[in-house]
Amino acid sequence: MAVERFSSGGIYEDEVGYSRVVVASGYGGHTGWTAGTTAMVNGVVAHPGDPHAQAVVAFQAALFALERAGFTRADTVQTRMYVVDVTAHADAVGRAHSEIFDDIRPAATMVGVSALVHPQMLVEVEVVAWRPEDGSAA
Secondary structure (H helix, E strand, O other), X not given: OEEEEEOXXXXXXXXXXXXXXXXXXXXXXXXXXXXXXXXXXXXXEOOOOOXXXXXXXXXXXXXXXXXXOOXXXXXXXXXXXXXXXXXXXXXXXXXXHHHHHOOOOOEEEEEEOOOOOOOOOOEEEEEEEEXXXXXXXX
């Protein structure tokens, strides 16, 4: 099994010591995992107070990182959504997920959390992708 690590150049990657995407290859395919991804853009939280827009930005950033590692949106097999106020924001975050993944239908989990690292962050997401070793459609 081979492992590759991809950086996005984000401000926290060196500080905290993580990779934006890790890809493991073997057992007939390639699996890519994103680190937790938020709506932080150029050091600023995008769309304060808007969980739907933050979820869209976070998912787009995660998918962009996976694309840089050789995956497509259609390769998505699992998503996770961490929502600060799940009672108030679950519908908005779920709507964003549906807009992006409705035709793919990955396994998905949404959980409520007490806080994220920045007080304006309302949602953090993770995406897992898989593609066959031969590059054909899954």
